[in-house]
Amino acid sequence: MQAFKAETPGFVTDTAGLQCLFDVLADEGYRVVGPTLRDDAIVYGDIDGVTDLPSGWTDRQAPGRYALERRQDNALFGYAVGPHSWKKFLFPPIETLWSAHRGADGAMSVTVPERPADKFAFVGVRSCEIHAMAVQDKVFGEGAYVDAAYAARRSDAFIVAVNCAEPGGTCFCVSMETGPRAAEGFDLALTELIDAGEPMFLVETGSEAGRRILEQVPHAAATAAQAEAAMTVSERAAAQMGRSLDTSGIKELLQSNPEHSRWDDVAARCLSCANCTMVCPTCFCSTVEDHSDLTGQNAERVRKWDSCFTMDFSYIHGGSVRASGSARYRQWMTHKLANWIDQFGTSGCVGCGRCVTWCPVGIDLTEEVAAIRAVPDEGRSR
Numbered sequence: 001m002q003a004f005k006a007e008t009p010g011f012v013t014d015t016a017g018l019q020c021l022f023d024v025l026a027d028e029g030y031r032v033v034g035p036t037l038r039d040d041a042i043v044y045g046d047i048d049g050v051t052d053l054p055s056g057w058t059d060r061q062a063p064g065r066y067a068l069e070r071r072q073d074n075a076l077f078g079y080a081v082g083p084h085s086w087k088k089f090l091f092p093p094i095e096t097l098w099s100a101h102r103g104a105d106g107a108m109s110v111t112v113p114e115r116p117a118d119k120f121a122f123v124g125v126r127s128c129e130i131h132a133m134a135v136q137d138k139v140f141g142e143g144a145y146v147d148a149a150y151a152a153r154r155s156d157a158f159i160v161a162v163n164c165a166e167p168g169g170t171c172f173c174v175s176m177e178t179g180p181r182a183a184e185g186f187d188l189a190l191t192e193l194i195d196a197g198e199p200m201f202l203v204e205t206g207s208e209a210g211r212r213i214l215e216q217v218p219h220a221a222a223t224a225a226q227a228e229a230a231m232t233v234s235e236r237a238a239a240q241m242g243r244s245l246d247t248s249g250i251k252e253l254l255q256s257n258p259e260h261s262r263w264d265d266v267a268a269r270c271l272s273c274a275n276c277t278m279v280c281p282t283c284f285c286s287t288v289e290d291h292s293d294l295t296g297q298n299a300e301r302v303r304k305w306d307s308c309f310t311m312d313f314s315y316i317h318g319g320s321v322r323a324s325g326s327a328r329y330r331q332w333m334t335h336k337l338a339n340w341i342d343q344f345g346t347s348g349c350v351g352c353g354r355c356v357t358w359c360p361v362g363i364d365l366t367e368e369v370a371a372i373r374a375v376p377d378e379g380r381s382r
Contacts, residue, residue: 010202010203010204010205010222010227010230011202011203011204011214011219011220011221011222012193012200012201012202012203012219012220012221012222012223012226013200013201013203013217013218013219013220014198014199014200014201015050015076015198015199016218017201017217017218017219018050018076018190018201019049019050020216020217020218021160021188021213021217022047022048022049022050022123023049024213024216024217025121025158025213026048028213029119030119030120030121030158031046031118031119031120031121032046032047032048032121032123033045033046033047033086033089033120033121033122033123034047034052034053034122034123034124034160035047035053035054035077035079035082035123035124036052036053036054037054037057037068040068041059041066041068041082041083042054042057042059042068042079042082043082043083043084044082044084044085044086044088044089044122044124047123050076053076053077053124054076054078054079055074055075055076056070056071056073056074056075056078057069057070057071057078057079058070058071058075058078058079058166059079059080059082059168060168060169061080061168061169061170061171061242061353061357062169062170062242062357062362063170063356063357063359063362063363063364064356064357064358064359064360064361064362065357065362066082066083066357066358072197073194073197073198073199074197074198074199075165075192075194075199076192076199077124077162077165077190077192078165078166078192079166080126080164080166080167080168080171080353081126081128081129081168081171081352081353081354083279083354083358084279085129085132085279085280085281085352085354086122086125086129086132086133086281087132087136087281087282087283089120089122089153090120090133090136090150090153090154090157091136091140091147091150091284093304093305094302094303094304094305095149095302095303095304096113096300096301096302096303097112097113097288097300097301097302097303098110098111098112098113098300098301099111099113099298099299099300099301100298100299100300101297101298102296102297102298115149115152115153119153119156119157119158120153120156120157120158121157121158121160122157122158122159122160123160123162124160124162125159125160125161125162125182125186126161126162126163126164126179126180126182126352127161127163127164127173127178127179127180127181127182127183128171128173128176128178128179128180128281128350128351128352129281129350129352130159130161130182130184130185130186131176131178131179131185131350132281132282132350132352133154133159133185133281134185134346135282135344135346135348135350136150136281136282136284137154138344138345138346139284139344140154140284141154158187158209158210158213159185159186159187159188159206160186160187160188160189160190161182161185161186161188161189161190161206162189162190162191162192163180163181163182163189163190163191163192163230163233163234163237164179164180164181164234164237165191165192165233165236165237166237167180167237167240167241167242168242168353168357169242169243169353169357170242170243170353170354170356170357170364171241171242171243171351171352171353172241172242172243172244172245172351172353172366173241173350173351173352174238174241174244174351175241175243175244175245175246175247175351175366176245176247176347176349176350176351178350178351179350179351180234180237180238181234181237181238182206184206185206186206186207186210187205187206187207187209187210187213188203188204188205188206188210188213188214189203189204189205189206190202190203191204191230191233191234192233193226193229193230193233200226202222202226202227202229202230203219203222242353243351243353243356243364243366244366245349245351245365245366245369246369246370246373247337247347250337250338250347250369251337251338251339251341251342252338253338253369253372253373253376254333254334254337254338254369254372255334255338255339256376257372257376258330258334260372260376262368262371262372263326263327263329263330264326265371266326266329266363266368267324267325267326267328267329268325269361269363270309270325270328270329270361270363271360271361272309272310272325272328273309273360274307274309274310275355275358275359275360276309276332276354276355276358276359276363277307277308277309277332277355278305278307278358279354279355279357279358280336280354280355281350281352281354282336282348282349282350283307283336283348285305285306285307285308285313286303286304286305286306287303287304287306287312287313288301288302288303288304289301289302289304290302308322308328308331308332308335309328309329309332311323314328314331333365333368333369335348336348336349336365337349337365337369349365
């Protein structure tokens with residue numbers, strides 16, 4: 001069992017204090033976003049307060065399966081992760097990059113849309129998701145070419161983490177060393193403690209902004225027993241992972257097996273639907289489309305999420321570089337778990353399990369790695 005140690009006892013608050021936190025964030029100009037029930041799933045959306053949270057609900061996840069169930073208590077964060085990730089707010093699925101207009105005199109003007117004034121407060125961010133944000137920070141916020149819109153949204157974001165108590169059946173964050181307890185990257189971190197069926201929250205601060213906000217929220221110093229209970233929540237969660245992934249030598253393993261027969265085996269099941277990349281909190285592939293109206297007076301350039309599973313993604317003159325399903329799945333998994341390390345110095349996987357849960361045919365990334373590890377350099381793939 002993974003052991004956790006609290007650096008300080010922290011503070012405690014109740015649901016009234018949590019509501020006050022939401023109110024304080026809204027008063028300071030934040031757009032508060034958190035988990036809520038919609039379309040038979042727990043998804044991220046705008047919330048006004050505690051009553052919008054999925055009180056008393058949990059999720060049951062397995063390869064290709066997701067279902068909500070009622071809990072025996074009123075926990076507000078008693079679930080794993082749903083189909084949404086915070087990526088949809090920081091790196092929107094559709095974004096206009098610029099618009100052009102030809103005036104009556106023939107002169108052309110180009111405008112770049114103003115960034116929305118929203119600064120986000122994300123509530124209920126899991127440790128794996130904080131690590132996913134850090135991965136995308138490397139992609140969009142570092143190096144010679146910084147995505148200014150992403151960087152602005154990210155720098156303004158206030159992060160309220162929630163330490164996991166209910167890992168899903170497809171979670172493997174312990175294997176990736178990304179959870180279940182948040183260690184950094186947050187302004188405030190909550191651990192939900194259920195007392196006689198009602199939630200209490202141990203609160204830890206991770207930034208000056210977090211400390212300043214907490215000063216405006218009713219709270220009390222946590223007792224040693226409450227701090228110990230919070231550690232027990234994390235230890236229990238770490239022991240209940242639904243999946244595991246052996247990451248030892250994984251970069252070399254995948255990069256040295258480009259023709260393994262397992263790629264054909266998984267391609268026989270893969271629908272190339274791109275669900276795994278759409279729900280993944282770190283995937284960043286996109287395409288750019290240019291549109292114009294029938295008058296020829298207006299045009300715009302739009303960036304949209306794309307996927308390495310589509311035929312057009314690797315299209316160059318003469319055809320697609322990765323025409324087969326096996327080549328596309330190999331590209332995705334090898335990039336995610338191996339080549340990403342070469343590019344960004346970290347794995348592209350945080351062990352959230354979304355790609356397993358939301359695959360219509362239940363393809364399990366951890367199972368595929370294990371199969372290649374069991375019989376390396378076996379067979380040939382086209």
